[in-house]
Amino acid sequence: MIWHNIKVGFHRLGSPPVFHRLCRVVAPWLWAGAAICAAFGLYKALYLVPPDYQQSDSFRILYVHVPAAWQAMAGYLVMSVLAVIALVWRIRTTEIMAMMGAPIGAAFTLICLATGSIWGRPMWGTWWAWDARLTSMLVLLFVYLGIMGLYAAFEDKRKGARVACILILVGLVNIPIIHFSVEWWTTLHQGSTISFFGESSMDSSMMPPLIWMVIATKLMFGAALLDRSRNELIEQDRRKGWVRQKLGASA
């Protein structure tokens, strides 16, 4: 019974006008929540937390680097779940959402790579190190770019979405393997990995801003996902009646 309700609910959401309305209502709230959490987190991260005794102030980069990295990976998980739903039940809105997750995930991966590289400069003395985390993030960026490129290369967007969903699932199996192999590779080649955190365990005052920032990035991802999906839906359905009606009402 519950299963049935969930399925019916999904199909209701699968209706483009319903989904469009949902996105329009929910996305601004998510953005607002993200802004509040980020403001909170950033204030704490920049003013309240004392400098680390080993890394001094440079560890503050952690508060954007780590949430972005986690979100880049969590975003991929979200896309995988959506891809499974899209492939099994062929619900169009989930296909679209799975596809629109890719550019956002890529953006977070980019944040992670850029801030990681900036952090590396004072800590390791180089902009880039073949560190396990950075390397697997770089590969993840290519996975995201592959998904985006594949989807964009199809004229029939539904077909493109389904093909790219297969790629998402292949990547889901592949990403842990990449991560593991890269980690192994760097430990073999470097003797010991360079650790961001050094010996010091995190001070208890360092945690709350991180949590706030993690929540903020989650909300940002959700909001951006809904925003982009809404646009994609309108673009695909531009000749359909419901878009015309909506436009007529707003014009």
Added chain:
Amino acid sequence: MTRAMLALLRRDLRLAVRHGGESLMPLVFLFAVLILVPLGVGPGPNLLSAIAPGMVWVAALLASLLALEHLFRPDLDDGTLEQWWTGETPVGLLVMTRLFSHWLITGLPVIVFAPVAAQMLYLPDRALSTLVVSLLIGTPLLSLIGGLASALTLGTNRGSVLLSILIFPLVVPVLIFATGAVSAAADGLSARAHLGLLSALLILAVTLIPLATTAALRLNIE
């Protein structure tokens, strides 16, 4: 069922022989790399033997990539690909057959000439057997990965750039484990762990990739 697979294999190989030039490409490529690399980095034995595993493997990878354009595309264009779905043989098996012939054309020559390559790049003799074993396990993986990527991009008209972007993340672990094995053997260490992981990857790929490839082909065939 096996009759159909054998028929397909036979036809693929016959076509490969008939386009003699194209099927020699992997070898030409391997030797181009083997000659150009010493010219580029200098003939010093130390440097060459250090980069030998990587060079042989990159040559194998690129040789496999070269032939991917012709893996499914000609069959799509002349209508023979759609016939795969009209018969009684599961398409996954036909996909495996096609990948096997791709491996015979691109992977096997590299394996056969790997000892020559190893000599030219001063790979220590004790690493030679590991190099061959790593190629034996790893080149089928390259064919499987390439097959998946070319099936995914079959329905697009600008496949080749996309193909490389899709393949890159997938081959990272293969390259790491394979070259790791050869380097370990060259340093006189055991390559068992690397080769074991590589075999695990192969088993995983053999079970999953034909499924994904078949699904992608089906979507792209119209």
Added chain:
Amino acid sequence: MVRYSNKQTICMFRLPDDYFSRPRARRHCLPMKALLQADQVGFTRSGELVFEPADVCLNAGQALVISGPNGSGKTTLLRVLAGILEPATGKLSRSASLAFLGHLAAVKGDLSCRENLEFSTRFSGQPGMAVNRAMARVGLAGLGLRPARALSAGQKRRLGLAGLLVARRDIWLLDEPYASLDDAGGELVDQLLDEHLAGGGTAALSTHQRQPRLQTDPDRLVIRAALRESVR
């Protein structure tokens, strides 16, 4: 032992509201003789139905002629029936082996005609007529060693017909079999169809020029392009 699967796909599309009340000719299916049966199969491109979902029933000894204007989806329907495309709606079941002859001849230009036919025999696993006899039957006697790419368009069609003969299959799905054939070629298609039907086979063909002249009158199916949802 060959097993055939019954594929079922759930309909996920919003059909036009009056869809089920529209008059529609149901093809009558003879329970014992149906080799291929399709209930309301449809196919979507860019998420829209290509043709109005159709009922198809192919009975042994009986041919079906599919007609409709250009772009109405004849080829797509045949490819769905052949199992090449996955139906987006409806149910498709098949209980016999199948051959599909599309507008691509499905021959390798670099192989000789004989090699192509030998491949068809081996690939299907059900040997039919000998290769040379099949070549002679379709009027290509003596061309066995010629590469398929050197054939003219009409000869390629004939080679495709020979491909139907060299492997025995019960269901023939022919997409525009008369295209680029001369009058004699058209008659050849009719003769081959008659022989195939007399042997207990069945066939579906699409055509928009020449109508087949067969000994038993074929069933007919007219398909229509699906209505696209749009403002006006």
Added chain:
Amino acid sequence: MIPEFEYAPYVWTSYGIFAIIVAWQVIQPLLKRRRLKAELREEQALEEGDYSHDAQT
């Protein structure tokens, strides 16, 4: 106002990059929606025989 950190340039560039990329996630959908709306409106106008959106020739 802005804290003076020991590694200020590194910290602030990192936060800047974060801010810019996140801001792009907000702005991109808005810009795209505006473009889409304009396109749709133009299409509709053309269908209704109103060519005033057309470039002056």
